[in-house]
Amino acid sequence: MADMKCPVCGYDCSRNPFRAPSLARIARTSTVFDPSEMVVRPKAEWDRLQAELASLRAELNSLRQERNRPQSRPAAQKSIPSPAPRPSSPAQSSDEDRWRLKNGAILGREAAWYPEVVTVPSKLGGRPATRLGPFALYNQSSIRRVIIAEGITALEAYSLGENPKLEAVKLPSTLKTIERYAFWKNPLLRSVDLPEGLERIGDCAFWYCKSLTEISLPDSLQKLGQQCFCYCENLRTVVFSRYWRGREAEIRAAGIDMGKVRFRP
DSSP, rough: OOOOOOOTTTTTTOTTTTOOOHHHHHHHHHHHHHHOGSSOOHHHHHHHHHHHHHHHHHHHHHHHHHHOOOOOOOOOSOOOOOOOOOOOOOOOTTOOEEEETTEEEEEEEEOOOOEEEEEEEETTTTTTOOOTTTTTOOOOOOOOOOEETTTTOEOOOOTTTTOOOOOEOOOOOTTTTTTTTTTTTOOOOEEEOOTOOOEEEEETTTTTTOOOEEEEEOTOEEEOOOOTTTTTTTEEEEOOOGGGGTOHHHHHTOOGGGGGGGEEO
């Protein structure tokens, strides 16, 4: 018979499945643990995260509806010029790519196809863009390198997530915030230089970027989210400023082994 002992008190449930172990025995033999070793989120923070997740889902549904909406056809003309042929293996995106902009956030291109090298603009038709919006470049199988123009200050949730061939990202010096899950699950990502001026990295931002080997965090960084470097199994060195000395609990909560941490003098 399979082992049916209670992991808390050791009571063998197979002897009498209708009899529960006594509370006195549980209190006497239960394993003692240190609550300080657990990362417990306040209920208000859980409520905030649930609300943000609902907002992201609504935004994603809105983007899907907008993408699936049929395009209006132009009026009939005598002769319609044939479109330019699409390159078979492009090296870099052109300035004629049509990007979508909403409330200052880049939401990706109107066309579903992307070249290997993508340059994200910070201005469209004279209108400034300050953020790479949620799911903007999410799950694109062709992208290998992304260049983000100066003027972008934030990478929002899942903006560069789950790109199976993405190897390198060039970030602007104007970047202030990397939101949660921004680089989630990019297994081939090897090169990303975090600029001086970056202040916050959100929860799980670099989750499962297993090809990263070294990260140098800027002196300006003030907030490091939980599990932001979790499952980065080949990460050998993480360089912090001396501002982070004595904050080992936050570093470990970010999924970083203290044996891999180096502090700048």
